[in-house]
Amino acid sequence: xxxxxxxxxxxxxxxxxxxxxxxxxxxxxxxxxxxxxxxxxxxxxxxxxxxxxxxxxxxxxxxxxxxxxxxxxxxxxxxxxxxxxxxxxxxxxxxxxxxxxxxxxxxxxxxxxxxxxxxxxxxxxxxxxxxxxxxxxxxxxxxxxxxxxxxxxxxxxxxxxxxxxxxxxxxxxxxxxxxxxxxxxxxxxxxxxxxxxxxxxxxxxxxxxxxxxxxxxxxxxxxxxxxxxxxxxxxxxxxxxxxxxxxxxxxxxxxxxxxxxxxxxxxxxxxxxxxxxxxxxxxxxxxxxxxxxxxxxxxxxxxxxxxxxxxxxxxxxxxxxxxxxxxxxxxxxxxxxxxxxxxxxxxxxxxxxxxxxxxxxxxxxxxxxxxxxxxxxxxxxxxxxxxxxxxxxxxxxxxxxxxxxxxxxxxxxxxxxxxxxxxxxxxxxxxxxxxxxxxxxxxxxxxxxxxxxxxxxxxxxxxxxxxxxxxxxxxxxxxxxxxxxxxxxxxxxxxxxxxxxxxxxxxxxxxxxxxxxxxxxxxxxxxxxxxxxxxxxxxxxxxxxxxxxxxxxxxxxxxxxxxxxxxxxxxxxxxxxxxxxxxxxxxxxxxxxxxxxxxxxxxxxxxxxxxxxxxxxxxxxxxxxxxxxxxxxxxxxxxxxxxxxxxxxxxxxxx
Amino acid sequence: xxxxxxxxxxxxxxxxxxxxxxxxxxxxxxxxxxxxxxxxxxxxxxxxxxxxxxxxxxxxxxxxxxxxxxxxxxxxxxxxxxxxxxxxxxxxxxxxxxxxxxxxxxxxxxxxxxxxxxxxxxxxxxxxxxxxxxxxxxxxxxxxxxxxxxxxxxxxxxxxxxxxxxxxxxxxxxxxxxxxxxxxxxxxxxxxxxxxxxxxxxxxxxx
Numbered sequence: 001x002x003x004x005x006x007x008x009x010x011x012x013x014x015x016x017x018x019x020x021x022x023x024x025x026x027x028x029x030x031x032x033x034x035x036x037x038x039x040x041x042x043x044x045x046x047x048x049x050x051x052x053x054x055x056x057x058x059x060x061x062x063x064x065x066x067x068x069x070x071x072x073x074x075x076x077x078x079x080x081x082x083x084x085x086x087x088x089x090x091x092x093x094x095x096x097x098x099x100x101x102x103x104x105x106x107x108x109x110x111x112x113x114x115x116x117x118x119x120x121x122x123x124x125x126x127x128x129x130x131x132x133x134x135x136x137x138x139x140x141x142x143x144x145x146x147x148x149x150x151x152x153x154x155x156x157x158x159x160x161x162x163x164x165x166x167x168x169x170x171x172x173x174x175x176x177x178x179x180x181x182x183x184x185x186x187x188x189x190x191x192x193x194x195x196x197x198x199x200x201x202x203x204x205x206x207x208x209x210x211x212x213x214x215x216x217x218x219x220x221x222x223x224x225x226x227x228x229x230x231x232x233x234x235x236x237x238x239x240x241x242x243x244x245x246x247x248x249x250x251x252x253x254x255x256x257x258x259x260x261x262x263x264x265x266x267x268x269x270x271x272x273x274x275x276x277x278x279x280x281x282x283x284x285x286x287x288x289x290x291x292x293x294x295x296x297x298x299x300x301x302x303x304x305x306x307x308x309x310x311x312x313x314x315x316x317x318x319x320x321x322x323x324x325x326x327x328x329x330x331x332x333x334x335x336x337x338x339x340x341x342x343x344x345x346x347x348x349x350x351x352x353x354x355x356x357x358x359x360x361x362x363x364x365x366x367x368x369x370x371x372x373x374x375x376x377x378x379x380x381x382x383x384x385x386x387x388x389x390x391x392x393x394x395x396x397x398x399x400x401x402x403x404x405x406x407x408x409x410x411x412x413x414x415x416x417x418x419x420x421x422x423x424x425x426x427x428x429x430x431x432x433x434x435x436x437x438x439x440x441x442x443x444x445x446x447x448x449x450x451x452x453x454x455x456x457x458x459x460x461x462x463x464x465x466x467x468x469x470x471x472x473x474x475x476x477x478x479x480x481x482x483x484x485x486x487x488x489x490x491x492x493x494x495x496x497x498x499x500x501x502x503x504x505x506x507x508x509x510x511x512x513x514x515x516x517x518x519x520x521x522x523x524x525x526x527x528x529x530x531x532x533x534x535x536x537x538x539x540x541x542x543x544x545x546x547x548x549x550x551x552x553x554x555x556x557x558x559x560x561x562x563x564x565x566x567x568x569x570x571x572x573x574x575x576x577x578x579x580x581x582x583x584x585x586x587x588x589x590x591x592x593x594x595x596x597x598x599x600x601x602x603x604x605x606x607x608x609x610x611x612x613x614x615x616x617x618x619x620x621x622x623x624x625x626x627x628x629x630x631x632x633x634x635x636x637x638x639x640x641x642x643x644x645x646x647x648x649x650x651x652x653x654x655x
Numbered sequence: 656x657x658x659x660x661x662x663x664x665x666x667x668x669x670x671x672x673x674x675x676x677x678x679x680x681x682x683x684x685x686x687x688x689x690x691x692x693x694x695x696x697x698x699x700x701x702x703x704x705x706x707x708x709x710x711x712x713x714x715x716x717x718x719x720x721x722x723x724x725x726x727x728x729x730x731x732x733x734x735x736x737x738x739x740x741x742x743x744x745x746x747x748x749x750x751x752x753x754x755x756x757x758x759x760x761x762x763x764x765x766x767x768x769x770x771x772x773x774x775x776x777x778x779x780x781x782x783x784x785x786x787x788x789x790x791x792x793x794x795x796x797x798x799x800x801x802x803x804x805x806x807x808x809x810x811x812x813x814x815x816x817x818x819x820x821x822x823x824x825x826x827x828x829x830x831x832x833x834x835x836x837x838x839x840x841x842x843x844x845x846x847x848x849x850x851x852x853x854x855x856x857x858x859x860x861x862x
């Protein structure tokens with residue numbers, strides 16, 4: 001249930017829920033389940049929204065796109081990448097509640113699979129991978145009995161000190177007195193002891209992985225653990241591992257020294273720690289697997305609904321992981337999905353129902369009906385009203401818990417805006433502008449994409465999708481209003497206007513994005529007329545369809561509109577039409593109409609009549625050779641020189 | 656030419672395309688243009704054969720009903736007419752015309768219209784000679800073109816000839832002397848005739 005099916009828009013982007021906002025997009029992303037690659041989901045776009053992390057495949061977007069809801073994510077991990085192993089972000093699902101007892105019993109016995117994997121020492125697995133566990137929530141440290149044998153390693157002299165017996169991981173805080181190191185007398189830091197104690201408690205349960213799973217929620221609860229500093233995190237991992245039980249260490253075959261499991265050669269005697277066959281396997285794996293990515297992939301598509309996922313990893317082949325991680329962190333903190341069903345705040349002042357509420361949140365710009373006052377007084381008054389309103393919102397929100405829940409949405413919006421205002425002012429304005437652009441549904445901004453190498457092309461492809469969505473949006477009906485075709489320049493103007501004058505797109509970027517439509521297989525296409533005019537059309541609207549449309553119209557004219565003084569066979573030929581008439585008829589602009597007529601002429605469906613009244617287009621009766629009589633021997637066929645040669649040869653008596 | 660035209664004007668039937676307005680605008684589309692040129696070529700050849708025209712001056716013909724449809728108030732422009740005839744002179748047009756005064760660039764606009772090419776005329780002449788048993792006799796050019804004996808062979812046949820058997824029965828009576836000389840030159844080249852004599856008094860002997 002962890003991986004959810006995903007609905008896509010016409011432009012092959014995830015359909016956003018109401019209130020959901022796009023935070024970040026990154027291309028060249030692959031998906032792992034646990035340690036294994038998921039086949040078919042190895043090259044796509046990752047979309048981070050306020051509610052979900054979506055994966056949209058590049059090859060089969062409709063079939064193999066999937067999403068992870070943030071609300072079912074228990075925690076996430078960041079792995080910075082190592083050599084050819086791409087950076088990854090791991091999402092751990094929340095454990096199902098019913099399984100908790102079973103898990104306890106399960107977690108107390110060593111996992112045979114894990115025990116088997118550890119000695120095999122696959123060099124591709126990183127420490128983070130090894131720490132991955134399906135049941136991360138189970139080993140909560142506060143439930144486990146404390147161990148008297150817990151030790152912490154002094155950072156100065158590396159002596160293993162016992163953790164004091166009165167040190168309770170659940171209740172201790174930074175004010176708890178800590179004993180100094182027995183040998184060197186330096187006091188340890190609180191988090192250091194805490195980590196050691198928890199690691200020990202978890203380690204006793206037989207699996208070192210539990211420790212790491214348990215560390216994080218606890219540390220978070222103590223407010224000591226800063227998750228954004230990955231160095232500290234990795235350090236913590238390392239320290240845990242240094243306190244590993246001897247069993248999981250790797251014994252040197254020559255000198256029997258117990259080495260750290262991630263070492264390749266013995267720390268003491270330098271003997272290689274890898275057996276020959278595992279090396280051979282590694283070399284083989286290197287040769288076969290490298291062009292793709294070193295990780296193994298799932299052999300069977302086991303993405304069943306009731307399949308319990310260990311964890312899901314997003315592997316970033318082309319960078320962008322840092323920003324993704326930052327934004328993911330933000331989204332996990334904000335928890336916007338909680339607010340999805342929150343009712344709007346009850347307005348305390350009914351007479352002032354439509355006053356400007358919170359200007360930062362872009363979509364609350366409802367038309368105000370308050371009395372107009374001009375000048376500085378008006379501005380002052382506006383500000384005063386705004387402050388009063390905000391005061392009321394905050395005041396009523398904290399009156400009781402129900403009210404807080406009810407007005408949660410607006411309080412969060414306010415809090416966000418305050419937080420932004422307290423930041424330095426320079427980036428502030430930009431952010432605000434981007435925010436309002438987002439509110440207009442024009443979600444792709446340069447700000448949202450990383451500054452990695454491929455971000456320019458990613459920006460363009462995202463904009464192409466954005467444009468396609470904008471064009472095919474039935475509610476707006478941009479293309480329909482223009483008769484199914486509009487010039488690129490017009491579209492550029494309309495689109496930039498819809499952006500509200502901010503985050504404007506340069507014409508060059510715009511054209512580049514439009515040229516990507518075909519490549520991205522989007523439902524709109526860019527067409528170039530022979531005079532260079534670029535127009536936008538629905539992809540299924542081909543030239544043939546246009547011609548058929550034109551011809552059926554001209555057929556109609558055979559009978560419908562009779563002009564008395566015509567000198568030609570009206571019934572036979574119909575009547576010529578000008579570009580203006582065509583534009584009027586089909587709702588095109590005149591430029592487009594004349595281009596369409598030219599196109600039809602070029603395809604031989606129409607022919608032209610130039611006269612003093614202007615250019616008219618007719619059904620093409622000229623190519624129809626049957627209309628003229630063949631009663632005589634008039635020859636208009638091409639003259640072949642070969643006849644002459646044959647004749648000469650004949651005359652010379654050869655034939 | 657005018658007298659001939661007035662005599663037989665009512666009998667020439669224009670093709671249907673003649674009453675199609677775009678027919679009088681040279682089409683930019685290559686395929687359409689080819690069809691149009693073929694139709695114009697056919698029209699010009701038929702028209703010239705009907706009125707027994709061998710040499711067409713475009714500038715003066717532009718106001719005749721060949722290029723001008725009074726009913727439609729449409730006319731092929733001089734430039735387009737030059738293009739049409741120029742196409743007819745080329746291989747792809749079947750060499751159905753030949754510029755007399757330097758062609759398109761010279762803007763003279765006078766051309767032979769070969770509703771029969773000289774080689775074809777040569778066949779007709781040989782056919783007539785054999786039919787009337789004039790082999791090995793000496794005939795003057797003047798009597799061949801204007802003489803009494805060639806009068807009947809064309810004008811009569813045009814009225815009763817069956818459509819399928821049209822080829823080879825057309826008259827060369829009243830033919831342009833220059834064109835007639837060209838046709839005879841073809842025969843001389845094939846050594847089926849011999850031309851002798853001076854400017855005015857040229858004679859020809861068929862073998």
